[in-house]
Amino acid sequence: MSRRARVVALCAAVSLVPVTAACSGNDAKPKAHDSSASSGLVATRWWSNSAGTTGTEIDANRPQALAGKLRPSASDYCSMLKQTVAAGKSILPGVTAQDPALLASTKAFVAEIQAVAPASVAASWKVLGDVVVAFVESGGDPTKVKGTDTKAVQSAVGTIAADAKGTCHVNLAAVVH
Numbered sequence: 001m002s003r004r005a006r007v008v009a010l011c012a013a014v015s016l017v018p019v020t021a022a023c024s025g026n027d028a029k030p031k032a033h034d035s036s037a038s039s040g041l042v043a044t045r046w047w048s049n050s051a052g053t054t055g056t057e058i059d060a061n062r063p064q065a066l067a068g069k070l071r072p073s074a075s076d077y078c079s080m081l082k083q084t085v086a087a088g089k090s091i092l093p094g095v096t097a098q099d100p101a102l103l104a105s106t107k108a109f110v111a112e113i114q115a116v117a118p119a120s121v122a123a124s125w126k127v128l129g130d131v132v133v134a135f136v137e138s139g140g141d142p143t144k145v146k147g148t149d150t151k152a153v154q155s156a157v158g159t160i161a162a163d164a165k166g167t168c169h170v171n172l173a174a175v176v177h
Contacts, residue, residue, distance in 0.1 A: 067111035078168035124156035
């Protein structure tokens with residue numbers, strides 16, 4: 001597969017899954033006590049599950065911390081997907097590696113969705129989650145995401161989207177921007 005084809009496939013696959021916030025508006029708030037944050041924003045959850053609630057702040061130094069408290073749960077999983085679609089979250093708007101709030105929310109959401117994902121989609125979320133985090137860390141530049149098996153990513157996206165629609169009654173295409 002050519003480099004251009006890999007880039008197009010990666011962008012298409014990542015854009016089909018609503019997994020991160022752009023950390024603006026209601027998703028983040030000014031953080032006066034941390035001058036090191038380049039965005040001046042703090043990542044907050046737009047989702048909730050049995051470990052964290054909507055609106056709680058995400059620790060930028062340990063964004064995956066709450067994932068360790070979670071177990072596979074169809075209820076939490078479907079709820080997180082529904083809340084993400086309802087909030088209109090997508091990876092594409094405002095992706096920048098220089099925004100620590102975006103990176104923190106991405107890592108937190110991916111870790112938590114992976115933790116609650118039912119067995120039928122757990123492996124797909126592992127594949128896709130790693131790519132999504134790498135994509136955000138790259139500043140949204142798919143050419144900087146190395147070693148991606150685009151066929152595996154496309155398969156993961158298809159599995160996740162079909163399961164979300166069939167099991168959770170969520171159309172992930174609703175948040176593609």
